[in-house]
Each structure stands twice: as C-alpha cells, then as structure tokens.
Amino acid sequence: MSDSDIQRLSSGHLEDLAYIVLTARADGQAINLYPDLSDQLRKRLRSRIKHLSQYDWPSSLRNDPALRRGFTLRQCCRLMTALLMIDAHLPANKAVPLARQHERQFFRAIAQRLHAPSDLASPDDEIAVITSGEIRDALGFPEKHSLLTPPVRFIARNDLPHQWSSHLADPGARLALDVGTAAVALWRWISGRRLMDDAARTQLLAEIQGGPVEPG
Amino acid sequence: MTAGFDPRARLDIQTQPAIIMPWNSAKKKKGSDLACGKNRNSRLISVSFKPTPTFTTHMIMICQLSGPALKLLSQSGLAASQVDEALTALVRDRAQTVLRYHHPLVRRLKDATGINVVQIARRSKYLLIEIEQHDDQGPLWQYREHAPRRCIFSCRGQIPATIEAALQGELLERLVNPAVMLQGAIVQDIAGTADGWLNIHITPQWQSF
Numbered sequence: 001m002s003d004s005d006i007q008r009l010s011s012g013h014l015e016d017l018a019y020i021v022l023t024a025r026a027d028g029q030a031i032n033l034y035p036d037l038s039d040q041l042r043k044r045l046r047s048r049i050k051h052l053s054q055y056d057w058p059s060s061l062r063n064d065p066a067l068r069r070g071f072t073l074r075q076c077c078r079l080m081t082a083l084l085m086i087d088a089h090l091p092a093n094k095a096v097p098l099a100r101q102h103e104r105q106f107f108r109a110i111a112q113r114l115h116a117p118s119d120l121a122s123p124d125d126e127i128a129v130i131t132s133g134e135i136r137d138a139l140g141f142p143e144k145h146s147l148l149t150p151p152v153r154f155i156a157r158n159d160l161p162h163q164w165s166s167h168l169a170d171p172g173a174r175l176a177l178d179v180g181t182a183a184v185a186l187w188r189w190i191s192g193r194r195l196m197d198d199a200a201r202t203q204l205l206a207e208i209q210g211g212p213v214e215p216g
Numbered sequence: 217m218t219a220g221f222d223p224r225a226r227l228d229i230q231t232q233p234a235i236i237m238p239w240n241s242a243k244k245k246k247g248s249d250l251a252c253g254k255n256r257n258s259r260l261i262s263v264s265f266k267p268t269p270t271f272t273t274h275m276i277m278i279c280q281l282s283g284p285a286l287k288l289l290s291q292s293g294l295a296a297s298q299v300d301e302a303l304t305a306l307v308r309d310r311a312q313t314v315l316r317y318h319h320p321l322v323r324r325l326k327d328a329t330g331i332n333v334v335q336i337a338r339r340s341k342y343l344l345i346e347i348e349q350h351d352d353q354g355p356l357w358q359y360r361e362h363a364p365r366r367c368i369f370s371c372r373g374q375i376p377a378t379i380e381a382a383l384q385g386e387l388l389e390r391l392v393n394p395a396v397m398l399q400g401a402i403v404q405d406i407a408g409t410a411d412g413w414l415n416i417h418i419t420p421q422w423q424s425f
Contacts, residue, residue, distance in 0.1 A: 010362070012314065012337070034317035034334065039309065193334075193348055194355045194370070199410035 006203075007196040008070030014079075017186065018045040021080045022087050024185035026178060028120045031185060033192045052082050055096040073190075073200045074207065077183055081106050084177050085130070098130065102152045106179055109154055111208045113180035114201060117187045123158035125180045133172030278341065282361060282420040285336075285345045287397040292328030294321065296343070296425040303338045313338040331397070339363070342422075359398065361420075369398065369416045370409075380406040388418055 009017065019035050037045075053060070058078035061067050071079065078099065085095035099106065109126040113119075132151040155163050160176070168174060190196050281289075281296050289296055302321055303313045315322050315336040325333045334346045344361035357371040371392055383391055388401045404417040 012312075036318045039311050042311075192354065194358060194413075197409045197411050197413060202410075 006066075006072050007200045008066070008072055009076055009190070009195055010070040013195060014049055014071070015042045015045045017076060017079070017189070018049060018083055020189045021083055021182045021186055024178075024182040026121045026181045031188050031192065033189060048083065048086060049079070051092050052079065052086070052096065055092055057082055057096045057099065073196060073204045076186060076190075077107065077110055077204070078103070080182055080186060081177070081179055084179065084182060085175075088175055088177075090130075090175070094132070098132070098152060102128075102150075105152065105154055107208045109179050110183040111205055113184045114187060114205060117184050117191070117201075121157070121178075121181055123156065125157045125178070126154040127157055127160060128177040128179055129153050129155055129160075129168060130175040130177065131168065131170060131172055135172075278424045279338070280342045280364065280422045280424050282343075282345070282367070282422055283400055284359065284397045284420055285343060285361075286423055286425075288325055288329055288331060288333065288345070291397075292325050294324065299336060299343060300338070300425075303336075303343075329397075364422065365419075367401075367418050367420055369401070369418050370413055371416075372412060373414050374408060374412055375406070375414070380408075388416065391416070 015037065016035055019037055019041070020031065023035075052058070056063070058071065058075040059067055064075075067075075081099045082092070082095050085098065086092055090098075106128065109128060112124075112126060113121075130152050153168075155168075164174075187201060191198070191201075279296070279300055286296065289299065299315065299321060302315060302319070306313050306315075317334055322333050322336060325331070331347055332349050334348050337344045337346075342361075342364045344363070345359075346361065347359040349356045349358065357369070359367070359369045361367045369388065369392075373392070375391075383403050384405055386403050387399075388403055389399055391403065391406075398420075401418040401420045404419055406417070407415045409415060
C-alpha cells in the first residue's frame with residue numbers, strides 16, 4: 001500500500017477530536033458529532049496539541065513528512081493517550097515518554113475495543129493504571145520493587161477492585177485510564193462523519209497485530 | 217498629408233505632461249516657477265492628489281466561491297459578502313477563519329435548504345464548504361472542498377472500473393442523481409473505497425464575487 005493510500009484526518013478536526021476523546025463516556029451514549037466549543041476552549045485544546053507536538057508527539061515532520069496532510073488513525077490514537085494523560089495533570093514531559101515506551105501495550109488495549117466499536121464496555125477491557133508518583137520516584141521508595149513494577153500496568157476492568165488491594169497496594173497515587181473507551185468514542189465520531197472509511201480501522205488493527213509498519 | 221493624423225491626439229500628448237508636471241517632474245526643472253516650493257499653486261495641486269487614508273486592502277480582495285456554494289447561498293437568501301464579512305470578523309477575534317456547524321449563518325443555510333452544511337472556511341481567497349448529509353442509518357452523501365483543486369463528492373455505491381474510466385470529464389449528473397445544487401460539476405476521477413462508497417473527485421465552477 002502506497003503512502004498516499006493511508007487515510008488522514010485533517011488538522012482542522014484535531015480540536016474536535018481532543019474534545020471527543022476527553023469527554024468519552026463508558027456507557028455508550030450517542031456522541032454529538034458536531035460539538036459546540038467556545039473559542040476559548042478551542043484555544044486551550046489547540047495549545048495542548050501544540051505542546052505535545054513540541055515533544056514530537058504523535059509524530060514530527062522529520063519522521064513522517066506527510067504529516068502536513070493530516071494525522072493517520074494510528075497517530076490519532078497516539079495523540080489520544082497523551083491527551084488523556086495531560087488532562088489528568090500529568091506534565092507532557094512525563095506523559096509523552098510514558099506513551100512512547102508503552103505504545104505497544106496501549107495499542108493492544110485499544111485494539112481490544114476497536115475490533116467491535118459498536119459494543120459496550122465489557123468486564124475484560126484492559127484499563128491502563130499509571131503509578132508514577134513524583135515524590136515516590138524521588139525517594140526511590142520501594143527500592144526492591146522499582147525494577148519489577150513498571151509505571152504502567154494493564155488490568156482488566158473486573159480485576160481492578162481486587163488488584164487494588166494486592167498488586168496495586170504500593171504507596172503513591174494511581175491514575176486509571178480507559179483508553180479503549182476513548183478509542184471507541186474516537187472511532188464512532190470519525191465513522192459517524194465518515195472522516196475516514198472502515199479500511200483505516202481494519203488496517204490499524206492489522207498493523208497492531210503485525211507490528212509497526214508506518215513511519216514515525 | 218499624413219494619413220490618420222488627428223490633431224487632438226497630438227494635443228493630448230502635449231497637454232498631459234503639463235498637468236502632471238507639478239509633482240512629477242519638479243526636480244528636473246529646477247529653474248521653472250512650478251518647481252519652486254514657494255509657489256502656492258503647485259502645493260495646492262500636489263495635496264489634492266494624495267490617496268485617501270480610508271483605503272483598505274479588503275476592498276480590493278476578490279474571493280472565489282464554488283457553484284454549489286453559490287446556489288446554496290442564493291436559495292437561503294444570503295449574500296456571499298455576508299459570509300465573507302463573518303469570516304473577516306473571526307480574523308479580528310484571532311480565531312481560525314472557519315464558520316463551524318453552530319454558527320448562525322451556517323444554521324440558516326441548513327434551515328433554508330435542508331442541506332447539512334458543516335463548515336465554511338476561507339483559505340487564500342477561496343470560500344470552501346463542506347456538506348455531510350445524514351439519514352437515520354448514518355451518513356448518506358458528502359461533499360467536501362478540501363482545496364480549490366481537490367473537491368470530493370462521496371456517496372454509497374459501486375460501479376465497474378470500465379465505467380469509472382469512461383465517466384472522466386463527464387458531468388456528475390451522468391453518474392449520480394445529486395441534489396440540484398451540485399449540477400454542472402465535472403468528474404475528474406472516481407475511486408471506490410473498501411466499504412462500498414465512491415469518492416468522486418469533481419471540479420465545480422468557481423465564481424468570483
């Protein structure tokens with residue numbers, strides 16, 4: 001497949017995308033395809049996206065020269081994970097490396113839901129749990145565990161209460177991100193407006209299973 | 217006698233420099249009375265020819281509008297200049313030059329015509345519209361002007377590749393039964409998508425206003 005065949009979302013839609021992703025609901029309520037955003041809110045969303053692009057996220061023109069024509073679905077999903085993190089007040093210099101290092105795992109959680117975007121949230125969906133307390137990291141508190149416990153773990157929705165008191169019982173703050181639900185909202189919005197066709201989704205799913213193909 | 221000689225024409229040539237002289241050739245003729253700064257007449261003339269300060273670039277800006285957009289506007293009783301002014305107001309507010317879905321003018325278009333106009337953007341003197349028509353099941357047909365030379369009409373349907381090639385350069389009406397406003401657009405090429413839609417690259421007529 002040539003480069004020009006990859007469908008792209010024009011950058012004019014990115015603010016809407018950010019809003020849809022950040023207001024995604026797990027109960028499967030219908031999405032407002034045309035959100036009414038004030039100029040002030042648009043400005044804030046735009047500045048966040050611009051802030052992430054300073055960290056070459058989701059990609060940079062050097063890595064993907066076609067970025068000027070828009071974002072691929074893969075890049076939209078990358079942007080989504082980082083947006084979710086910085087909306088939870090994680091600084092971008094922390095959020096982007098986390099999203100970059102654990103990209104494969106994030107995409108696996110996303111693919112789980114994107115296989116059937118019309119389905120509702122299920123108990124087996126993987127939820128990303130981020131445990132990277134600033135003070136805790138600075139103290140090097142659980143020294144013996146620090147290498148064993150990665151800062152991002154993926155736990156099934158139903159296991160969450162159980163794990164909370166066992167594996168996740170380490171001291172420090174925990175941040176749970178439902179990337180699957182956000183990805184489903186993103187796709188419902190894209191397909192509702194037909195900004196990309198279904199080939200983009202199936203192609204992304206094939207890529208996730210087969211490893212990265214696309215540049216950047 | 218010289219053929220075609222018109223004495224008046226010669227007169228014009230002779231008299232014209234005499235009118236321009238006070239501000240145009242003053243430096244060359246140092247000795248003349250007109251070049252002298254103290255001469256009251258020369259000053260009066262040069263002042264009266266200064267451009268007025270109310271002149272702005274917006275007045276000479278000629279925008280282009282596609283045929284479909286023009287038909288939509290005329291159906292809903294709006295002038296293209298009204299849309300243009302609304303976009304200029306956005307520039308003053310330092311926002312993007314895009315009238316989005318909830319803008320009153322865009323809503324008026326939808327209410328008057330029933331066509332779901334999603335946005336009107338202005339990019340380098342072109343007003344670009346996007347239409348997304350829905351029904352109960354989902355998207356029905358769409359028309360997007362990404363750029364003046366990249367306008368895409370898409371709808372559900374599949375046609376054989378031979379007919380795709382034959383339809384190039386034909387009117388869009390030959391292929392689909394579009395809304396009245398899309399008449400007159402010429403098909404450039406047709407591409408089918410994996411999920412049974414057709415993306416038809418068309419060239420609408422651009423008109424200046």
